[in-house]
Amino acid sequence: MELQRNHQPFATVAPAINAQGGHHRVSFWHETVDIRPGAALQGEQRAQVAIVGGGFTGLSIAYYLKRYAPELDVVLLEQGVVGHGASGRNGGFAMPLVGWDLLYVVQKLGDAQAHMAYSMMYRAVAHVKTLAQRHAIDCDLETTGYLMINTCAAREARARQEYEAAQRLGFDHAWLDARALQEHIRSEGFLSGIYDPHPCILNPAKFARGMKTVVESMGVRVYEQTPVERLHDGKPIAITTPEGVVRAEQVVMAVNGYGESLGFKKNRVLPVHTYIVMTEPLSGRELEEIGWGAKRTSLETARHFIHYFRLTADNRILFGGEDAQIYAGGALLDSDAGIQESLKERFREYFPALKHVKFTHGWGGVLGVGLDMFPAYGTGGDHGTIYHACAYAGHGVSLSNYAGAIMAPPILDKAGIALPGDAIDEAKPFFYNREPQWLPGDPLRYWGMQAYRGALRLHDWWQGA
Numbered sequence: 001m002e003l004q005r006n007h008q009p010f011a012t013v014a015p016a017i018n019a020q021g022g023h024h025r026v027s028f029w030h031e032t033v034d035i036r037p038g039a040a041l042q043g044e045q046r047a048q049v050a051i052v053g054g055g056f057t058g059l060s061i062a063y064y065l066k067r068y069a070p071e072l073d074v075v076l077l078e079q080g081v082v083g084h085g086a087s088g089r090n091g092g093f094a095m096p097l098v099g100w101d102l103l104y105v106v107q108k109l110g111d112a113q114a115h116m117a118y119s120m121m122y123r124a125v126a127h128v129k130t131l132a133q134r135h136a137i138d139c140d141l142e143t144t145g146y147l148m149i150n151t152c153a154a155r156e157a158r159a160r161q162e163y164e165a166a167q168r169l170g171f172d173h174a175w176l177d178a179r180a181l182q183e184h185i186r187s188e189g190f191l192s193g194i195y196d197p198h199p200c201i202l203n204p205a206k207f208a209r210g211m212k213t214v215v216e217s218m219g220v221r222v223y224e225q226t227p228v229e230r231l232h233d234g235k236p237i238a239i240t241t242p243e244g245v246v247r248a249e250q251v252v253m254a255v256n257g258y259g260e261s262l263g264f265k266k267n268r269v270l271p272v273h274t275y276i277v278m279t280e281p282l283s284g285r286e287l288e289e290i291g292w293g294a295k296r297t298s299l300e301t302a303r304h305f306i307h308y309f310r311l312t313a314d315n316r317i318l319f320g321g322e323d324a325q326i327y328a329g330g331a332l333l334d335s336d337a338g339i340q341e342s343l344k345e346r347f348r349e350y351f352p353a354l355k356h357v358k359f360t361h362g363w364g365g366v367l368g369v370g371l372d373m374f375p376a377y378g379t380g381g382d383h384g385t386i387y388h389a390c391a392y393a394g395h396g397v398s399l400s401n402y403a404g405a406i407m408a409p410p411i412l413d414k415a416g417i418a419l420p421g422d423a424i425d426e427a428k429p430f431f432y433n434r435e436p437q438w439l440p441g442d443p444l445r446y447w448g449m450q451a452y453r454g455a456l457r458l459h460d461w462w463q464g465a
Contacts, residue, residue, distance in 0.1 A: 005229045023037055038225070044245050048074065049249070049252065052253050055086060055400065058254035060401050060403040061411075065411060075220070077226045077228060085258060102169075111168065120402075122171075127402050131401065147193045175192070195297070236248055250387070252411070256396070270439070276364060296310075301321075319347045325339065335363060370391040370436030376434060409426075
């Protein structure tokens with residue numbers, strides 16, 4: 001395996017480090033933490049395990065490698081700063097979702113594997129809460145539950161099937177009719193919903209930076225401002241950066257939607273963008289006008305292009321989704337004015353009582369998405385020493401923070417290190433070594449995805465969702 005960085009996708013975004021040497025803030029979350037870029041890798045270094053990517057996935061794998069094997073030499077390379085990418089820009093929802101939804105997983109895999117997959121995802125949600133508590137990470141974590149809202153009759157019929165599947169599999173979801181729904185949220189466009197009490201929300205940038213502090217205290221060498229320029233798969237694997245090189249026995253590619261810029265999982269894990277807008281802080285009276293005063297439930301609409309919305313610690317409303325986009329040549333964009341304006345219009349459609357509320361922030365970022373919407377974990381490379389965990393399809397907060405529990409055992413086994421007795425006993429999930437479907441390159445990929453995107457949008461419109 002030979003990888004080389006393509007600088008062109010980054011030409012459309014500002015560098016993570018500004019001209020003054022500080023962090024270029026993209027999201028609201030970045031404004032809530034004091035991010036001081038760490039030192040870049042200099043010269044030649046060796047490591048038993050090198051991790052490429054300083055998001056939730058890379059941090060989780062670093063954490064579990066050192067937790068299980070404190071003597072292991074682990075280095076983590078981040079091209080900007082830890083939490084600059086998706087892990088510092090997402091909505092902050094830790095949910096058990098995998099695939100499109102539970103019904104989709106049942107239809108694809110059957111009841112038994114669907115139950116195993118979702119049970120693991122619930123363990124991942126609980127794990128996020130445990131990590132925050134165990135390491136006293138101040139990240140505004142709240143167990144708000146999650147409510148999937150039906151906005152049209154067609155989606156309501158499908159949601160009924162999903163609710164019945166959840167009941168059959170033993171999950172404690174609740175069906176909320178229009179009246180019960182008003183205990184959580186009020187809007188004329190909301191018909192019914194499925195409520196799951198377990199999911200939580202957090203400030204993702206605070207959590208990412210908190211985990212950076214944790215893994216560094218365990219002895220992980222974290223280098224920021226260190227983009228990978230080339231990777232040569234050998235014995236050892238050579239990772240070349242602008243000012244140095246790391247020679248490692250094993251490597252983890254924790255790059256998700258940014259993998260394409262290195263040629264990793266190219267045309268398999270697609271760099272799909274989603275966008276968010278955020279309001280000014282709302283008063284208690286304003287929240288009560290839409291029924292969001294008593295309960296702070298996190299919400300999502302049931303459609304192909306979902307809307308996801310939640311409250312922040314200071315009572316702003318984060319509202320995201322509406323559309324998703326892939327740009328020609330794998331280009332990366334931090335904002336899309338058209339999609340973000342559509343988000344604002346949809347917000348006012350759902351909540352006309354809040355049409356006076358101002359929007360203060362808007363941002364976006366890239367997700368890693370496979371065509372089947374399933375994650376992609378596994379082992380590869382010429383010598384079976386290059387690992388990956390990616391393709392979360394926008395539902396990665398819980399699973400990416402659980403990645404270490406899944407990925408550390410095979411890495412340590414390859415290194416000849418036995419797991420401790422208190423290691424998490426997590427079997428490899430169904431998506432381990434499941435290769436996402438390949439697509440042809442641009443321009444066929446770009447226009448094909450635009451056609452697919454248009455079909456999904458048309459279907460949402462046709463159903464009235």
